[in-house]
Amino acid sequence: MKWQKELGGWLLASPYLLSAVLFFLIPLGWSISLVFFDWNLISPVRTYIGLDNFREALSSTRVYNAFLNTYKFMAIIVPGVLVSSLSLALIVHHLPRLKQFYAVGFFLPYLASGVAIGLVVRGLLAYDSPFNEFLRQVFGSSPRWLRDPVWAVLVIGFMIIWKFSGYYALIFLAGLQGIPRELYEAASLDGAGPFTQFRKITLPLLYPAFYTVLVLAVGLCFGIFTEPYVLTGGGPRFATHTWQLEIYYQAFERFRAGYGAAVAVFNALATFISILIIRRIVEAWGARRGFR
Amino acid sequence: MRILKAAFLGIVVLGMAAAGQVEITFWSAPNPSQEVFWRQMAEAYMAAHPEVKITVSPMPETPTSEAGILAAIAGGVAPTASENVFIGFGSELVRSRALVPWNTFAGWEDLVRARNISATIKCWEFPDGNYYIIPMYVNAMLTAWRIDILRELGYEKPPRTYSEVLALGERLKAVYPDKFLWLRSELEVPTWWQRWFDFFVFYYAASKGQPLITGNTITADDKAAVEVLRFFKALRDKKLLITEPLAEGFEVGKTVMTVLGPWTFPWWKENYPELVYGETFVLSPPPVPDWYPATEPVYTFADAKGVVLYAQTAPEQQKAMWDFIRWVLSDPEHDLLWIKITGMLPARDDVGTNPLFTAYVEEKEPALLPYAKSIAFAVPPIAHPQFVEIQERMGLECIYPVLTGELSPEAGWEAWKTSIKDLLK
Numbered sequence: 001m002k003w004q005k006e007l008g009g010w011l012l013a014s015p016y017l018l019s020a021v022l023f024f025l026i027p028l029g030w031s032i033s034l035v036f037f038d039w040n041l042i043s044p045v046r047t048y049i050g051l052d053n054f055r056e057a058l059s060s061t062r063v064y065n066a067f068l069n070t071y072k073f074m075a076i077i078v079p080g081v082l083v084s085s086l087s088l089a090l091i092v093h094h095l096p097r098l099k100q101f102y103a104v105g106f107f108l109p110y111l112a113s114g115v116a117i118g119l120v121v122r123g124l125l126a127y128d129s130p131f132n133e134f135l136r137q138v139f140g141s142s143p144r145w146l147r148d149p150v151w152a153v154l155v156i157g158f159m160i161i162w163k164f165s166g167y168y169a170l171i172f173l174a175g176l177q178g179i180p181r182e183l184y185e186a187a188s189l190d191g192a193g194p195f196t197q198f199r200k201i202t203l204p205l206l207y208p209a210f211y212t213v214l215v216l217a218v219g220l221c222f223g224i225f226t227e228p229y230v231l232t233g234g235g236p237r238f239a240t241h242t243w244q245l246e247i248y249y250q251a252f253e254r255f256r257a258g259y260g261a262a263v264a265v266f267n268a269l270a271t272f273i274s275i276l277i278i279r280r281i282v283e284a285w286g287a288r289r290g291f292r
Numbered sequence: 293m294r295i296l297k298a299a300f301l302g303i304v305v306l307g308m309a310a311a312g313q314v315e316i317t318f319w320s321a322p323n324p325s326q327e328v329f330w331r332q333m334a335e336a337y338m339a340a341h342p343e344v345k346i347t348v349s350p351m352p353e354t355p356t357s358e359a360g361i362l363a364a365i366a367g368g369v370a371p372t373a374s375e376n377v378f379i380g381f382g383s384e385l386v387r388s389r390a391l392v393p394w395n396t397f398a399g400w401e402d403l404v405r406a407r408n409i410s411a412t413i414k415c416w417e418f419p420d421g422n423y424y425i426i427p428m429y430v431n432a433m434l435t436a437w438r439i440d441i442l443r444e445l446g447y448e449k450p451p452r453t454y455s456e457v458l459a460l461g462e463r464l465k466a467v468y469p470d471k472f473l474w475l476r477s478e479l480e481v482p483t484w485w486q487r488w489f490d491f492f493v494f495y496y497a498a499s500k501g502q503p504l505i506t507g508n509t510i511t512a513d514d515k516a517a518v519e520v521l522r523f524f525k526a527l528r529d530k531k532l533l534i535t536e537p538l539a540e541g542f543e544v545g546k547t548v549m550t551v552l553g554p555w556t557f558p559w560w561k562e563n564y565p566e567l568v569y570g571e572t573f574v575l576s577p578p579p580v581p582d583w584y585p586a587t588e589p590v591y592t593f594a595d596a597k598g599v600v601l602y603a604q605t606a607p608e609q610q611k612a613m614w615d616f617i618r619w620v621l622s623d624p625e626h627d628l629l630w631i632k633i634t635g636m637l638p639a640r641d642d643v644g645t646n647p648l649f650t651a652y653v654e655e656k657e658p659a660l661l662p663y664a665k666s667i668a669f670a671v672p673p674i675a676h677p678q679f680v681e682i683q684e685r686m687g688l689e690c691i692y693p694v695l696t697g698e699l700s701p702e703a704g705w706e707a708w709k710t711s712i713k714d715l716l717k
Contacts, residue, residue: 125537127537233483238688
């Protein structure tokens with residue numbers, strides 16, 4: 001009887017397990033095996049080079065820039081996406097009707113093609129776009145949005161915030177809907193105003209959602225690819241270069257699969273360590289405040 | 293795994309041989325008109341050769357056609373042959389022993405003669421003396437000018453030298469302050485292949501086609517290269533060059549010059565029918581430094597690609613593909629059809645002189661004539677296996693710092709040469 005129950009569980013989980021093995025574990029193992037070789041995936045000759053790929057990656061300006069830029073993007077995207085998605089969730093939560101309609105509406109950018117969004121943004125920020133014409137008429141000049149190292153990072157950061165806010169808002173919305181209404185009623189009877197209620201009830205009880213969104217947003221910063229690929233090519237002067245652009249460039253443009261895999265391993269390590277540190281900090285902060 | 297693959301391939305080939313038919317696959321470029329041409333060719337060939345079945349399909353376009361080919365070879369599903377391979381990528385494939393040399397087949401010399409490519413083919417010889425790529429087309433890059441706007445400014449023909457271009461730019465700015473001479477937003481982007489359509493075009497023009505790299509040695513003409521960088525910087529400083537994206541540029545007359553390949557014409561015909569050769573735009577070789585003799589021909593970069601045969605397929609399939617390709621390329625009528633369908637010029641020595649082509653081009657596609665005349669002076673991409681990084685570093689170490697004023701043109705050029713030394717080993 002017990003084995004039948006277990007078998008049912010395994011059967012239900014099998015699609016996920018199978019896809020994880022096929023599309024995660026096997027490629028992961030294969031990538032790790034590649035890092036010790038100088039190989040372009042097609043040559044009959046695979047040259048064993050030990051740890052040379054790692055050494056090269058550690059001294060590469062391109063990798064260094066990708067590493068640093070991830071934290072630049074993180075500094076913009078993580079607070080930006082937390083504030084905007086929480087705000088969206090609060091707005092939708094307090095709507096008198098059509099909540100689902102608006103929630104889905106805000107979720108749509110997440111489903112949109114990154115390339116299409118990139119092309120739209122490129123058009124919006126083109127030198128001769130109405131927006132820039134307006135800026136030049138009012139202020140005498142318009143920023144070099146995609147050619148200035150600071151503006152380019154901000155533009156890409158805001159695109160990502162816009163794309164993911166609706167998705168993360170759904171997580172916050174689920175958290176908000178799980179907070180018992182009685183708590184707010186009791187707080188009102190005790191004389192707590194909306195701000196106090198938000199600070200003392202909403203925020204602490206949203207901690208699990210906040211934690212989830214934070215971890216997802218941090219992870220997201222290590223996977224940025226489409227936006228800089230379409231808009232800036234990683235420039236100007238590596239200002240928007242990312243881990244994924246570097247892996248793509250090395251593996252698919254320079255045909256250096258081994259080196260690309262070594263960079264991917266560093267990317268995975270940086271992602272893992274960064275998420276671990278941020279998790280520890282947030283958990284400690286939550287524990288200190290009694291949120292968990 | 294390899295043994296299993298070979299066994300499977302053998303069974304398939306034997307099975308088809310038993311049925312009396314060899315099945316081969318051809319990947320056309322991810323360009324609908326090229327696919328149409330190859331499909332027509334395959335159908336015509338199969339009608340006369342029922343023992344061969346040819347499947348034509350476009351090669352994967354994303355992330356790049358090169359990556360698509362690479363993935364297919366790595367996955368053991370490469371086609372028998374494909375087009376759209378330029379000599380740089382070809383070098384990488386040859387280094388990986390992924391290609392079969394065409395000249396090992398009986399009848400190679402006949403093909404060279406029949407297609408009239410004995411001069412053109414010399415640029416496609418690999419260091420081992422073999423020919424792994426049969427050039428399909430050569431697109432010499434030319435500069436297009438909005439002659440309607442130039443006429444308004446008092447010009448009857450495009451400027452030839454850098455000083456003349458700068459003078460035209462100043463006149464343009466005086467009359468139309470909002471217009472620019474040249475839109476080249478990619479000049480500030482390091483993407484390697486973008487250098488084909490800016491620096492290489494101007495460099496080959498200034499240097500009389502002097503190769504940038506020969507084997508593992510930098511053989512560039514330093515004086516010409518620095519002059520090109522100075523010209524770019526002058527255009528930028530005078531606000532004649534815009535490196536930010538524009539929604540529309542040359543097509544709507546916001547800029548008056550652009551570097552142009554003939555593949556743009558079908559798109560223009562569909563979207564900008566008001567652009568008429570001789571009326572609204574004209575073509576000229578790229579501008580040259582002031583000291584460049586007016587009597588000398590002007591060289592340019594050639595976007596040239598060809599057909600390769602993959603080593604992964606069975607010898608019977610390779611032989612069948614060779615017969616098909618030889619049939620396609622040995623008949624000048626097929627090259628005429630190529631021009632009619634794709635609007636690009638076939639890589640032939642006689643494309644600018646053979647009445648079969650010139651009569652059609654003069655009557656139907658006069659804008660292709662200057663391209664035909666420039667083919668003899670068009671230099672194909674560099675063939676070094678490290679072409680990607682060499683060209684990427686040109687943008688990063690040289691062009692961007694020069695444009696932003698971080699480095700002088702001389703220092704920028706030296707910086708690029710120094711930066712690629714580790715790649716030339």
